[in-house]
Amino acid sequence: MKTILIPLNGTSPSEALIDAAVKLARQTGGFVQAVWCQQTLPIIAGEGITLPAEYLSQFEQEERQLAAHSKEAFMERIGNLQVPLAEIEDWDRSGPAASWMELQGTGAVALAELARIFDISVMHRPVPEQTTEWRTTCETVLFEGGRPLLLVSDALPNQFGRNIVIAWNGSSETARAIAMASSLLRTAEQVHVIEVEGGMVSGPTATQVACALKAGGVNAFAESLKSGDSSVADAIMGYAANVEADLIVKGAYTHSRLRALIFGGATSDIFSKSTLPVLFCH
Template sequence: MSVRKILVPLAGRPEDDEVLATALSVAADFEAQLVGLFARPDPSEALPYLGDGVSGQVIEDLMQAAREGADQASGRVRAALEKAAAAKGIPVAAKGAEPQLPSARFLDVTGRRDEVVAAHSRLSDLIVFGEGTTGSAGGSALEAAMMSAGRPVLIAPKKSWSPVGGTVAIGWDESAEAARAVTAAIPFLERAKSVTILCIGGKELDPGPGSTLADYLALHGVIADVHLVDAQTRAHGEVLLEQAEKSKTDLLVMGGYSHSRLREFIIGGATQHIRSHATIPVLMAH
């Protein structure tokens, strides 16, 4: 297993700088190519919402303003990518140039952001997201990458992070989602200095599942400690993040949306809590 292509959806906001710094750190460690993706809105898609009484000139003015706004945002993304790559000593590849690793590349694609991100995630090894405008990391684009495209995502915290994965904690609940996150994280786990398996539940905790995972990781040359944590009445997401921070972890690995997205949205869940409160990098898969 290897990480060779890292996709980073960007919007031309100040927060892009921190996300890029974290993602470029991963790209440098794995000698991968980072692709900075700007999803350019198609102004014609807004036409059905303007109503019948809007004149052609007004429509053209609105579309021109939208195009200019997208051009400016695209320019900010390209400039931020080039600046961050230069600071890391990573070359920015020109379009059509011979592949070079590690490297960075800029991509400007017109379309709905979720659809563009999902389409370009399918042939990416890792998709990195920062905090969204709603306060939940990645917004709906993260769900598109993780659930529609079936790819692992890395949530970058508000501050830049380097290295990512020196000390790893795994949130383990035996779910299919957690298992996919573990297998996606193998490149990180094989390089980690220490790995801790966190089994969070009630008082009657069974060490068996954690030991089974530890046995699997040992086949990959990864030695992991198993920690059983009684969550008592607290939310599992809160306890998981607290335990990971307490052990000075710089990567948390966990399954995403073991329950339905609707259930998590209405009554909360570990995924929603982590997306809104992560202060360390989190690798998540569904």
């Protein structure tokens, strides 16, 4: 996980978000690329109707001000963390470095397309969730980017991946998440592969996953949980908290997003509630 993207869709980067990306870069000797997406003007006028020039000018001015404020916040925090600045094409890979860039596009889609060339994207979950736009951006990056998403909250561990919980459910999505997290799994002190009763689809068991990981040199072991009166998500998050995990690895949306929206689901609940960092992959 050498190349790390911070996608910003009309929001300023929080200190926790920048700290998380830099922390991961220091672990891997990686590069942090923050990217601000300047919004294209939404189509709100009907055919034959011209938008007032004052409105267009105000919209563009507000976008420029937001971008400038976000860049200032990023640069100040990167400076405080003593991370050198460099463009990715000039980075000598001798240690962590960071850069800021801006692009124009259709918000979340443009960011997701850029995410395809980075090893991982990092996003911060506001508490409480402030806008639906934040979640839309997360899910678009996750679905359209084709790469893992690390979702963090304000509380960050000293290190990502010392004590990892894999929320195994038998799915291809979680198998991809494991593959994407392989560099962290190999260096982890402990890897807990857990399965929750009522949260499985057809596929290998947690014990089979742990055995396969052990064969690859990962210190993994399996455990089966009963959710009882709790949800599958609560069982996963409760177990992770009890073993003092610093990272949860999970496949995202084994069932469709529409079903999750209507009926709820483990991915949706963990998106909204987890205070631990979660590495998602679809």
